[in-house]
Amino acid sequence: MQIFLKEYCLPLRYRFTITHESRIHQPTLIVALSDGNITGYGEAAEVSYYKVTLKDLSQALKNVRHLLADYSFTSPWQLWTDLQPYLQEHPFAQCALDQAAWDYYGRKMGVPLYQLLGLNPANAPISNYTIGIDSVEVMLAKMKEMPWPIYKIKLGMGNDLEIIRALRQHTEAVFRVDANCGWTAEQTIEYAQELKQLGVEFIEQPLKADDWEGMKEVFTYSKLPIIADESCILETDVARCKEYFHGINIKLTKCGGITPALRMINQARQYGMKVMVGCMVESSVGISAIAHLAPLLDYVDMDGALLLSQDIATGVQVTPQGAIYPSRNGTGVEMKDGFPHKSLTQFADISLTG
Secondary structure, three states, X not given: OEEEEXXXXXXXXXXXXXXXXXXXXXXXXXXXXXXOOOEEEEEEEOEHHHOEOHHHHHHHHHOOHHHHOOOOOOOHHHHHHHHXXXXXXXXXXXXXXXXXXXXXXXXXXXXEHHHHOOOOHHHOOOOOEEEOOOOHHHHHHHHHHOOOOEEEEEOOOOOHHHHHHHHHOOOOOEEEEEOOOOOOHHHHHXXXXXXXXXXXXXXEOOOOOOOHXXXXXXXXXXXXXXXEOOOOOOOOHHHHHOOOOOEEEEEHHHHOOHHHHHHHHHHHHHOOOEEEEEOOOOOHHHHHHHHOOHHHOOEXXXXXXXXXXXXXXXXXXXXXXXXXXOOOOEOOOEEOOOOOOOOHHHHHHHHOOO
């Protein structure tokens, strides 16, 4: 097995602002896993909030390429287990490789990934579309440009109720709000009462990730369900979240890929929790991987590629009516620039020594 790496800088449709940061482009790493005949693709985005850089991602994967040289691939979950000791400190990198392994496996078996998992894409929930923090006028312009049945509204700037009141006057769409750790327990409990009346479905991660005392209070008194994001990163976090949140939002990049995400979904179901899978701002490579898990979920946030002004790949298409899955095996991804090049040996020399 060989791995090929390529960095991209994805241009955004609009400036994207949350409480952590604001940006107009998204650096991302695409990983190709190949046996010389079949190639699978995965992705991991650079995220400054988690101190993840493309340089670190690339180096972590270059450090395991020698292990793949003579590796006898049997399954994605076995590859994840075998490489976990070497990538346990680099879940974003492991996610990209794991996505590529599942894509490769589906192509090798001659079936789409959802079929490999025994799932029916008709059961997938509709993705929300995210509106980043901005002036009300700009947020309304984004909604007008992208009419959608479900919006995730980023909040946490001080005038949050005023924003939701203003947006509600222009749409009957379902709202979900994400404070990205920007509120206190008292604010959350107070806001939840009016947000429920304004058609908000749930609140995502209102408090800082380690504010467990505050989250217990919110869990007890909030009029709306509370979904964990920053408080639920790895598999070991699910059990702790069960008494503080009504559900969890799993990010493939943060937990290490599809393989651990499947275990997290099963564990959350055992605790009677709602399950969501979310995305970073990423291309159709990462979004397509999420889409094949969607039939397992209550909610899905896979709008990352829709936030781009230009995509680098084709794959699962996310629409207001639901996801459209291509008639291709694996995750259905195709790179628009043909990466990796047809001459895998030539490209290996470029990508793995850069």
